[in-house]
Amino acid sequence: MAGQLSEKAIRYLAQLDAARCDGRWNEVPELARKVEKHAPQRKCLAITARTEAQIAVQGPQRPVTALSDSSKTKSLLSPLLAPLQAAFEQSNVLSEDAFEATVCLAWIQWLLGEPQLAVAQLPDDFAVLLKELLEGDRTIGQSVRVCAIKGAYIKGHSLEKLRAVQSATSTYLSMLPYLSSFQSFKTTNSQFCLWTQCLLTRLCVISASPTVPVTGIDINTTLWLFSIWQTFWTTSTALRSISGYDPRKDLGYLWRDVWFAYYRTLSDILQRESPEILSEDEFLASRLRQRADLKNIEAINESFLLKETTFPKATERNEDVEAWADAVMRNWRVMCGPTWTDEELGAGGKGAVGRGVLDILYRAATKTYHSTQILRHLFTVHASLAEFDLAFKAFDSYVEIVTRGKDDAEKSGEADRALDDDDTVLKTSAEAIRILCRFGGRKEAEKAIEIGDRMEKWLKQHTPVVPTTRSSREDQEDRTEMAVSPKAISIAYRAIALSQAHWARVTYDAKARAGLQTQAVHCFTKSLDPKFEDPRNVETVYSLSLLLAETRDISGAIKLIKQALERRAVPIWHLLALLLTARSEYTTAGRACDAAFEQFRDPSNLYGAEESERYKSDHLNQLSATSMNEKAGHRRTTGIVDRMEAFERESLLQVKITQLSLIEAIDGSTAAVDSSDQLLALYARLFGDPSSAPLNLQPTASFLSPPKTARSLRDSILGRSSNSKRISLRPKSGIAGSTATGISRPSTMATHATAPAPTIQVIDEEGQNMQDEQKHSHHHVLHHKPHSERPVSRRSESVRLRRRRSQDLEKQEPRPATSNGVNEKAPLVEDPPPVPPIQSATHNAEDVEYHAISSDEERPATRNFPPIAHNLPLEKEPPPAGQHNQPPHQDVRLPAPFPTSPDTSDYAALEPKLPVLQERRHKVSLLVQVWLFIAGLYTRAAMYEDAKGAIDEAFKLVQGFEGEVSKQDPSVRGFSDRGWGGGKSVEGLWGDVWAEQGHLARARELPHEAMAYYEKALSRFPDHPAATVGLSEILLDIYCQKIPPEPADPASLLPSTFSTPDKDTASAQMPSNGDLAGNANSTQYHSTPREHHADGATGTSQSQIKPITPEELNRLAARDRAYSLLSSLTKLGCGWDYSEAWFALARAYEEGGQVEKAKEVLWWCVELEDTRPIRSWGAIGLGGGVL
Incomplete structure (x- = not known):
């Protein structure tokens, strides 16, 4: 039929087709007239084109839902139906022209809001019809293809209006085979792209909708649909400025x-x-x-x-x-x-x-x-990036909004739907407590207890969705439990208990510790209540078992922990092993340690195929650089350890240390030394060589900058807590005439007689006012850490000694009654009446003057211990020796104190990604612990040179790490603060190294050298438990005259111990006890300690009172200082259950003539020793009781 058309007709038909496809609707009427003139047999096509132009140019541009009720729309579109219907019904109409007219009729009916008529007008299968039209020799215009896509879209959309979504989807899908035949859509016309995009849009939304169930579309088809849709969006610029009718406005999306x-x-x-x-x-x-x-x-x-x-x-x-x-x-x-x-x-x-x-x-x-949802997400992501300060600023804002909303809801009786629900609030708060306890220090523990108290208030708070009919406390809890899901309540009680248990470990208030532990046990037990639907939660069972172990309920802890034994719970097996050692079941404990590794079955699963045999060997002499470099340069088969987080790997290392401790307890130190290479090899596999990749750190600014894209937002979003503490960057007082020179560290050794002996002054290294910084007491000076590892042989010796003494005491008198369980309290270390301070002293006894007791007054032969010097407020401290007009002040040149920060089904939080320096701190701290543990093994095996070599290795590690820290934060805080996460501070690591060196010196019977090392340890870390006890025992030996106050050869006091001494070592000085000691050679030192304990209660004349000699002053100062150190340590979280400290304190009481007090402390020692594991409970790993 095309051959019967004239050249003009063919040309006009092509122009009309192009104008329709390109949307040039103003050209269509004229071209339609010419086609109707030169090709009268295509009259139906011309009428269809003219109708489309009228709709596109003059038709409404509003959504279908609005058109259906518009009389104007009906008056405009209804007259177009009759001419088009008449042309369609002519007998000589071509099939393609009839198809286009049908689609145009359906379009009008669709716009009139009559989807049933539109569906009835269109063919059943567009794909089949289009295939028939495209077959043969006839030239089909592009408008036919456009009408096919348009018709499929109109029919599908009409079916959606009729709620036949599955049929609509089938209609849309019928065009996909045709669309998939296109290699590229860049050459297609604008109307084809426009209607294709509309069709794909509906199909994409239907296929991706989670609420519309459809068949025939899988995930791959959906992804392909979106990919094609994106192609139309990005490549077709004509769609952005289409003229005339735009069907995209009727999409409904x-x-x-x-x-x-x-x-x-x-x-x-x-x-x-x-x-x-x-x-x-x-x-x-x-x-x-x-x-x-x-x-x-x-x-x-x-x-x-x-x-x-x-x-x-x-x-x-x-x-x-x-x-x-x-x-x-x-x-x-x-x-x-x-x-x-x-x-x-x-x-x-x-x-x-x-x-x-x-x-x-x-x-x-x-x-x-004030979106609580956004703030909660900010808290979560900041915490995962180890930006804990910013995380808790977001959390503080979150809590402030939630608290205010809950208070308003309680008053009005209507819940605020803009806030997170109660479940989410409790879970978010629980996650905050978990982070604070696991990664934070003491200040963070205090914040955790505050959050826990707030959670308790929320649990008891009225919830509007539950009618309020009863007023008792139990009824209030019942109402809460009805409004909040049982699982959320279980999580909340676990978090509350975790905060209380962790605060009990670090609090300064010794009297409150037992009460906190009791409350924590109660909350843990309530979290496991079956009515809360989580009675076997592994995390809760683990934390409660650890708390029971700390409160000496070993049987209860063992019974409970057995419920939680499962795969991937290495700390649980470790805790079980320590619990068994507390009952002296060493063989069974060894099997528990083995089970922690055997749960991974084949060692190749844990370590990797090529390395599995290496870590079972007893003799690994080629450890060092070669194997560690292999790990860095050779890609071996990975094992489970390569997918573990750092703290999970630490738990494996701690189990290995416990295994060696068990070997030492069973077979002796020599056998443990022979197996120590396994420990080093395991560390190398788990963490590599910390010194192989030095850090390139830059000094950090005081404040973290906000994201580049939100530089002006963070303060407004996070800085809204009105209750947060404002940290002043300017100290309250400063030193006048501050110079550029550094502040010398005060000595913790016994002072010269001109100082106010025996009061020992210890100030904060940062120069901070401890009265302002610490709320609970004045006696704490730096960050408190868990106790360091205690040597097994010293433990065994102390156990035997204590048990012999306890047996003797039991024979003499009945044991005093104590309360059971967690309410059992340690004996309170009371401060006896103060000893009058000495204003001055010389070598001659006649020149000794007293501040409160004159030479005419009676002086008893014995005296009570003085109060702890650093319990006094700073303003009441005596001036330094020789500086009566310069009382202590805070140094304003030192850095400001470390600032404290004013979900859902996805409750399990991601492990925070700690900064590079914190990861290095963790690795170095662990390796230092390994070397010092090995040094202790060597020391107890009498292999002193090997012990010295192990300490040398630890020394080098700490020295190198100190240099790395100084590059980023060369301040006092940088060295004394351990930061968030695992590991110890630089000062804490130095304290461990010097304390172990002191242990080695004592083992070699060099008490004065050991004393100097302990002094260095305390100068670095004033609350170091092992150094405190070691120094105190030496001081008590001096008081008992077992050793002289000074060595025979003072020049040999500090030999060159390390091959690479630092400036601290080179400048170390011995305490100047010479002036106090007087003529040491004139005194005979013996082992009868109480020659001066004459009864002072009898009346004596003033002529019988003998003046105090310098030798006696020195001995009394040593005894009183030992008491001061020990009494402070036993009140701290790192020493309240440290039996060595209590035993030494009992000795100090005994030497001071306070026998009854000594007996009370000794009974406490017996209780501690009866339930003491082979290693401290903190050896299980970092986490504050968090699994």
């Missing part, structure tokens, strides 16, 4: 809804884990591509969301932004979780992903008003 559906589809693929088996390279490439696609769609989604949403009113919430934040967080949890690696995420790894999410959250915060 915003474009950002389609993009969000695309993002949701990619998220589903991310969270499902592909079942395909790929090679390693293919798997990595697919992960990188998946991450790039998700990041691209994420950016597009965010741009639409921020552009199209406005800031809500104070009474409203922006649900779209919050839903977007939730979706981003779900993907972040997957990509930053254990199933993805840094390599699979591209440049920056998980850290870059986390910071990108932070930027998104801060931008989302600009479109929300």
Whole structure:
């Protein structure tokens, strides 16, 4: 038929087809007239084209739902039906012209709001019809293809209006085979792209909708649909400025809804884990591509969301932004979780992903008003990046908003729907407590107890959704339990108990410790109540078992911990082993340690195939550089340890140390020394060589800068807590005439007689006013750490000694009654009346003057101990020796104190990614612990040179780490603060090294050399338990005259111990006891300690009172200083259950003539020793009781 057309007709037909396809509707009427003139047999086509132009140019541009009720629309469109229907019914109409007319008729009926008529007008199968039209020799215009896509879209949309979603989906899907035949859509016309995009938009939204069940679309088809849809969006510029009618306005969706559906589809693929088996390279490439696609769609989604949403009113919430934040967080949890690696995420790894999410959250915060959801997500992500200060600023803001909302809801009786629900609030607070207890120090523990108290208030608070009919406390709890899910209540009680148990470990208030432990046990037990649906929670069982062990309920702890034995719970097996050693069941404890490793079955599963045999060997002499470099340079088969977090690997190392301690207890120190190479080899496999990759650290600013994309937002979002403490950068007092020279560290040795002996002054290294910094007491001076490892042989000796003494005491008198369980309290160390301070002293006894007792007064032969010097407020401290007009002041040149910070089903939080320096701190601290443990083994095996070599290794590690810390923070705080996470501070590590050196010197019977090392340990870390006890025992030996106050050869006091001495070693000085001792050679030292303990109660004349000699002054100062050190230590969290300290304190009481007090302390020692494990409970690993 085409051959019967004239050249003009063919040309006009082509021009009309092009104008219709390109949307040039103003040209269509004239071209239709020419076609009707030169090709009258194509009259139906001309009428169809003219009708389309009228609809596109003059038709309404409003959504279908609005058109259906518009009389104007009906008056405009209804007259177009009759001419088109008449032309369609002519007998000589071509099939393609009839098809186009049918689609145009359905279009009009669709616009009139009559979907039933539109569906009845259109063919059943567009794919079959289009295939028939395209077959043969006839030339079919592009408009036929456009009408096929348009008709399929109109029919599918009409079926959706009729709620036949499955039929609509089938109609849309029928066009996919035709669309898949296109290699590229860049050459297609604008109308084809326009209607194709509309069809794909509906199909994409339906396929990605979680609420619309459809069949025939799998995840791969959905992903392909979105990919094609994105192609139309990015390549067709004609769609951006289309003229005439735009069907996209009738979609019923915003474009950002389609993009969000695309993002949701990619998220589903991310969270499902592909079942395909790929090679390693293919798997990595697919992960990188998946991450790039998700990041691209994420950016597009965010741009639409921020552009199209406005800031809500104070009474409203922006649900779209919050839903977007939730979706981003779900993907972040997957990509930053254990199933993805840094390599699979591209440049920056998980850290870059986390910071990108932070930027998104801060931008989302600009479109929300006090959104608890956004603040909760900020807390979570900041914590995962180890930005704990910023995390808890977000948490403080979150708590402030929630607390205010709960108070308002309680008054009004209506819950605020803009706030997080009660379950989420409790779980978020529980996560905050977990982070504070696991990674923080003492200040963080105090914050945790405050959060726990607030959670208790929330649990008892009235909930509007439950009618209030009863007023008792139990009824209030019942109402809460009805309003909050049982699982959330269980989590809340576990967190409350965790905060109380951890605070009991670090509090200065010794009287409150037992009460806190009792409350913690109660809350842990309540968390395991079956009515809360979590009676076998492993974390709760572990924490409660550890608390019971600390409170000496060994049988209860063993019975409970057996319920939690399961795979991947190495700390639980370790705790069971320590519990068994507390009952002297060493063989069974050894089997528990073995079970911690055997749960991984074949060692190749744990360590990797090529390395499994290495760690079972008893003799590994080629450890050092070769094997460690192999680990860095050779890609061996990975094992489970390569996927473990640092603290999980630490738990394996701690179990190995306990195994060696058991070997020492059973077979002796020599056997343990022979197995020590296993410990070093295990460390090398778990952590590598810390010195192999030196850090390139830059000095850090005092305050962390906010994200680049939200530099002005963070303060407004996070800095809203009105209750947070303001940390002043300016101390309250300063030293006048401050010079550029450093402040010398005060000596903790016995002072010269001109000082106010025996008061020992210990000040904070940072020059901070401890009265302002610490609320609970004045006696604490620096950060308190758990006790260091206690040597096994010393423990065994002390056990035997204590038990012999306890047996003797039991024969003499009945044991005093004590309360059972966790209410059992340690004896309180009371401060006896003070000894009058001595203003001055010389070598001659006649020149000794007393401040409160004159030479005419009676002086008893014995005297009570003085109060602890650093319990006094700073203003009441006596002036330093020789500086009566210069009382102590805070040095303003020292840094300000470390500032403290004013979910859902995805409750399990990600492990924080600690900074590089904190990771290095953890590794170095562990290796130092390993070397010092080995040094202790060598010392107890009388292999002193080997012990010295092990201490040398630890010394070098600490010295190197100190240099690395100084590059980033060369301040006093930088050396004394351990930061968030594992490991110890530099000062704490030095304290461990010097204390172990002191142990070695004592083993070699060099007490004065040991005394100097202990002094150095305390000058670095004033509350070091082992150094405190060691020094106190030597001081008591001096008082008892077992050893002279000074060595015979003072020049040999500090030999060159280390091959690489630091400046601290070179400048170490002995305490100047010479002036106090007087003529040491004139005194005969013997082992009868109480020659001066004459009864002073009888009346004596003034002529019988003998003046105090310098030798006696020195002995009394040594005894009183030992008491001061020990009484302070036993009140601290690191010493309240340290039996060596209590035993030494009992000796100090005995030497001071306070026998009854000594007996009370000794009974406490017996109780501690009866339930004491082979290593301290803190050896299980970091975490404050958190599994």
